[in-house]
Amino acid sequence: MAxxxxxxxxxxCWASDSELVQMVREGADEAFDELEARYRPIILxxxxxxxxxGEDTEEIIRQIRTGLYIKIRSHQVRSGARSTLLSWVHSxxxxxxxxxxxxHAW
Numbered sequence: 001m002a003x004x005x006x007x008x009x010x011x012x013c014w015a016s017d018s019e020l021v022q023m024v025r026e027g028a029d030e031a032f033d034e035l036e037a038r039y040r041p042i043i044l045x046x047x048x049x050x051x052x053x054g055e056d057t058e059e060i061i062r063q064i065r066t067g068l069y070i071k072i073r074s075h076q077v078r079s080g081a082r083s084t085l086l087s088w089v090h091s092x093x094x095x096x097x098x099x100x101x102x103x104h105a106w
Contacts, residue, residue: 017085024072032069039089046093056100063096064089 013034015023023031043064047057068089 021072021085024069025075032072035072036065036068039086042086042089043093046090047097050094050097056104060093060096060100063100064092067092067096 015031015034017035017038020031020035024035040061043061044057047060051057051060071088071092
């Protein structure tokens with residue numbers, strides 16, 4: 001069974017964050033999906049501390065996903081160490097929450 005999994009997993013799942021960022025810049029949507037899968041638990045954890053309900057959380061996650069994709073493609077996210085990307089994801093999460101909160105006047 002493990003042998004079958006090896007054939008179905010994409011090459012992106014074995015890449016480092018830096019490699020994934022570079023792949024996204026080259027147009028690999030699969031690499032972006034892998035980055036999102038890696039950081040989604042961190043984003044969800046942070047938003048659960050901030051948001052009142054799941055509907056707000058899902059809307060903010062969509063904004064974060066769009067923001068992350070745009071920033072990576074426009075070279076505003078460095079493809080360096082994982083800690084840099086992690087810090088950036090935390091900042092994007094907090095800022096997206098604050099913008100959402102301001103727009104929806106909680």
